[in-house]
Amino acid sequence: MSSTAITEPSGPRPKHLTVGRIGLYAFLVIAALFFLIPLYVMIVTSLKPMDEIRLGNLFALPMAPSLDAWFKAWSSACTGLNCNGIHVGMLNSIKILVPSVILSISVGAVTGYALSFWRPKGANILFGVLLLGAFIPYQVFLYPLVRMLSMVSLYNSIPGVVFVHAIFGLPLMTLLFRNFYAGIPIDLFKAARVDGGGFWAIFLQLMLPLSTPIIVVAAILQITGIWNDFLFGLIFAGRENFPMTVQLNNVVNSSFGEKEYNVNMAATILTAIVPLVVYFVSGRWFVRGIAAGAVKG
């Protein structure tokens, strides 16, 4: 499926509009509105002062647009007694994201390579259990993992949550790389073996340079997935290191006194920006990631 990436339709465009085609476009436009309205509401709300929001005109454009709510969300929004703004969470998210992405992709690439070309004893069992692991609800693993990580003093720390991301990213990463390497002719590998290439030489000099497309796909999946994570950040990172999603939820859902919807929405957009940028920049690659993750082995 990854090879049949979505392509634009070919052939001449239909010449005239019929009733059917008007209906077709009407459906698409209404569907597009359904998907866009929350984004629109988020943006206009974040630009309104509170007394304008209290009028209850959700869809109205701001009469006096201002970025005050954005500055407040960034530098002084409160979670409980801490009023340092959402940028604290963003820094934490970055500190969690970068090592997690590198670690999970590296382990996944090596595992996929070993499973695909070397297939040592037990490889099938390993792959089978890994696959199952991708579908099992995290709730089953959580408590023992908390105990294991506190035994090695990694609980409530950034390395701890990075480790957890690597653990639960492994099935998808392995699957991606294993499937990608399955598409590389085995004769290429055999030739390299005959030339005396060892495990790491073949991986680093032959396979890795061929792997750029799948590394891009893996990076897109992991960046959006880890940035959007809530559960692991909440449980394993510790109060000091809460990622942005956790902090955002704390800002919005547990604030005392009057709710500042404009600040909440500004903070929400700030949290959404990283995956949105990845999505818009990566374009087709994002879709390829979905297809690659869904393809059968």
Place this chain on the structure above:
Amino acid sequence: MKPRFLRFWMAQLALAPAWLIVIFAYIGTIIWTIQISFTNSKVFPVSNYVGFTQYSRLFASERWIISVQNLAIFGVLFIAGCLVLGFLLAVFLDQKIRAESVFRTIFLYPYALSFIVTGLVWQWTLNPTLGVQQTMRNWGWESFTFDWLSRGDRAIYVIALAGMWQASGLVMAILLAGLRGVDGELWKAAKVDGIPTWRVYVHIVIPILAPMFATATVLLATAVVKVYDLVVALTNGGPGISTEVPAKFVIEYLFQRQNLGLATAASTVMLITVLCVLAPWLYVQYFRTPRSAS
């Protein structure tokens, strides 16, 4: 040539991290969790075995029953909704339309957002006092009422709606790739024979797309069982306990209510349910046809 185990020792070494993760983080934790579920552990795990007591307590708990019912309602609506909407979007996008990539981008962008963001946006949009309801009334529709978020019997439907908003684009992307793989000759032949387009879709195209539907369903079903952050952000289980879900039940009993025995019993039930659903699909998907290149 060296014997197999010597030639492959480096490959085995390279697989060591994966083996360690599988043995300790997956299998080990599962066994540990199941073991705790047979004890009466509260704050700390103890080895005082009480058989299936935690399980009978679990199913006597109103909160758990509501959680399971909500999961069923959410699961059915979310999966069916995403499949139908995603299929329609894919089919309509496949009609050689203008600005296709713009529409595609719009339909898929929510999938890049987290469930936390999704939940918070919908919580605000459907806010009973300042959201869509009030806006409609301000526009002159005085009797307009959409207060599902504050109604215990309706809030779960809002969660399903927000989920559909987030994930329909995923189904669209998967099915659109499938539609593009359908042979163009099929449409010419159907046209020659005068078969109406909708019949071609129902009787020929949908069966061709069956594997893509299956894949999409499995991806969505995995999301259903894991659903936690969407509920936390959108309703936090409320009003009351009307939108609790199993994943949230487990987290709360593990980390806030300090009842390890009950929480692990609940997660074991989740595990067994998932395995029962998954086993046949995984078997068909990955193990029935052995890989040719070896």
